[in-house]
Amino acid sequence: MSATDSPAVPAPATARVAAARREPLKAVRGMNDILPDESALWEKLEAAARTTFDLYGYRNMRVPVVESTALFVRGIGDATDIVEKEMYTFEDRLNGDSLTLRPEATAGIVRAAIEHNLTYERPQRVWMTGPMFRHERPQKGRYRQFYQLDVEALGFEGPDVDAEQILMLARLWRTLGLADVELRINSIGDADDRLAHRGALIAYFERHASVLDEDARRRLHTNPLRILDSKNPAMQDMLAGAPRLIDGIGPAARAHFDGVCRLLADAGIAYTVDARLVRGLDYYNRTVFEWVSAGLGAQGTVAGGGRYDGLFAQLGGKPTPACGFGSGIERLLLLMRDAGAVAAAAPLAYVVHAGDAAAPVAARLAEAIRDAGYAAVLHAGGGSFKSQMKRADASGARVALILGDDEVAARTVTIKSLRDDGSQAAVPLADAVAHVTQRWGR
Ligand code: ATP
Numbered sequence: 001m002s003a004t005d006s007p008a009v010p011a012p013a014t015a016r017v018a019a020a021r022r023e024p025l026k027a028v029r030g031m032n033d034i035l036p037d038e039s040a041l042w043e044k045l046e047a048a049a050r051t052t053f054d055l056y057g058y059r060n061m062r063v064p065v066v067e068s069t070a071l072f073v074r075g076i077g078d079a080t081d082i083v084e085k086e087m088y089t090f091e092d093r094l095n096g097d098s099l100t101l102r103p104e105a106t107a108g109i110v111r112a113a114i115e116h117n118l119t120y121e122r123p124q125r126v127w128m129t130g131p132m133f134r135h136e137r138p139q140k141g142r143y144r145q146f147y148q149l150d151v152e153a154l155g156f157e158g159p160d161v162d163a164e165q166i167l168m169l170a171r172l173w174r175t176l177g178l179a180d181v182e183l184r185i186n187s188i189g190d191a192d193d194r195l196a197h198r199g200a201l202i203a204y205f206e207r208h209a210s211v212l213d214e215d216a217r218r219r220l221h222t223n224p225l226r227i228l229d230s231k232n233p234a235m236q237d238m239l240a241g242a243p244r245l246i247d248g249i250g251p252a253a254r255a256h257f258d259g260v261c262r263l264l265a266d267a268g269i270a271y272t273v274d275a276r277l278v279r280g281l282d283y284y285n286r287t288v289f290e291w292v293s294a295g296l297g298a299q300g301t302v303a304g305g306g307r308y309d310g311l312f313a314q315l316g317g318k319p320t321p322a323c324g325f326g327s328g329i330e331r332l333l334l335l336m337r338d339a340g341a342v343a344a345a346a347p348l349a350y351v352v353h354a355g356d357a358a359a360p361v362a363a364r365l366a367e368a369i370r371d372a373g374y375a376a377v378l379h380a381g382g383g384s385f386k387s388q389m390k391r392a393d394a395s396g397a398r399v400a401l402i403l404g405d406d407e408v409a410a411r412t413v414t415i416k417s418l419r420d421d422g423s424q425a426a427v428p429l430a431d432a433v434a435h436v437t438q439r440w441g442r
C-alpha cells in the first residue's frame, strides 16, 4: 500500500459473518435484477424515449447516483415522504460526510447546472435516465431501486415548455402503444398564493382533525398542502372538500396556467384539471401534472412533473425558471406488457461448425457477417450438430449457417431457416453473406 492510499476499513461484523457462510446470497429486497429476456423490452422503451426526446431537442446528461444529503433536504423539502422516510442515507466511512443515494434526479441536475453555469449563456433542454432509490414497501410498480426517465427545461419561463413536455410524453405514449394514460394538470400558483391559501387549508383540516392520519397531523403546520397528496383511503372524502388553491391563484399564475391549457387544447391533448394535484416534492410552483393509468391501482402514476421556478435560488444559484418531469420505467413496462408489447434481442445468424477444417472457416464467416453490420453468434464449446442446432434455435437467430467437412470440401455453406419455413439450401461460401443479409437481414 502506498502512502497516499486510504487505510483499509474493516467490513462490518454482520458482513463478515455472512461471508463466512457458504450459502448463495440474494439481491436486496426491492432491488431487482433485469435478466436478458426482460432487458430487450427495456431497451425498446429506452430507445423510444431517446428518439422522442431527441425530436424535441433535449440533450442527454448524467449526474452521480450519490449526492450530499443536504442537496435533497434543501431541494425536495424536509416535510416530504421522500426526505422524512424514504432516503438511503449513510455516512462516508472516512470523513463522516452524510451522503444519500439519489431518490430523484431534478435536484442533482439543478446542482450540476449551478455548479457548471450551464444556463449562463442560454437555456438548456436536458434529459437523463438511471436508477433512483427510495425506501418504500416493495409491491407491483413500487421498488426500492427503480429507474426513471427524467426531463428538464432549465431557464424557460413561459407556459410553452410546460406544454412542450406534456406533448412530448403524449408522443412517447403513442410510440409505445399506450392508449389509456390520462393527463391531470393543476396550478399550485406562486409562493404568495400558497401562503394566502394556507390559513384556510389549516382551518379546514383542523375542523376535520378526527379523520387526519399521523402523517397529516404532523404536517398540519409544517406542510399542510402536502396533505392533499395523501393516498390514505380513509381521508379521501375529507380531502375532496378541501379549499381549492387553484381558484385563488394570482393573475400571473392564472395567465400562465391558461396558456398551458390553451396550448394543450391546440395540440388536441385531452386533460382534466385536478385541484387536489400538488405532487410530493416541495419545489414545485404553478404548473403540476401527472399522467395516470387506471390499470396500475395506487401505482398508477407513470409520469409526474411541473414547474420549479424557485429551486435554483433555493440551492444557492441565480433565480432560474424551469420545468421538468420524471417517469417510472418499470411502470411503463407493466403497461407495455399489458398492451402486448414484446421484444427479443436475437442475432441474425448462428454459425454451427464441426471438424478442425471447418472451425477457421466458420470464424471468418461470422466476422464477415459482422462486417456487414449484422449480429452473428459463432458456436463455442464443441458438441454434435444436433446439440449445436438446439443452441442455434434457442438463440432466436433467423438462420443457422452450417459448416462441416462436406461443406468445407465443396466451398459451400448450408443455410437453414430457423423461424419461417425451415427450408435448407447449400450456397457457395463466397455468396453466403450477401445471400443471408439480403433474404433475412432487416
Ligand atoms: P407515487 O405517488 O406513486 O409514490 P411519486 O409522486 O412519489 O409517486 P415522483 O417523485 O413524482 O413519484 O416520481 C416520478 C415517477 O417515478 C412516478 O410517477 C413513478 O412513475 C415513478 N416512481 C416513483 N417512486 C417509485 C418507486 N418506488 N418504484 C417505481 N417507480 C416509482
Ligand code: MG
Binding pocket: 081, 280
Ligand atoms: Mg412516492
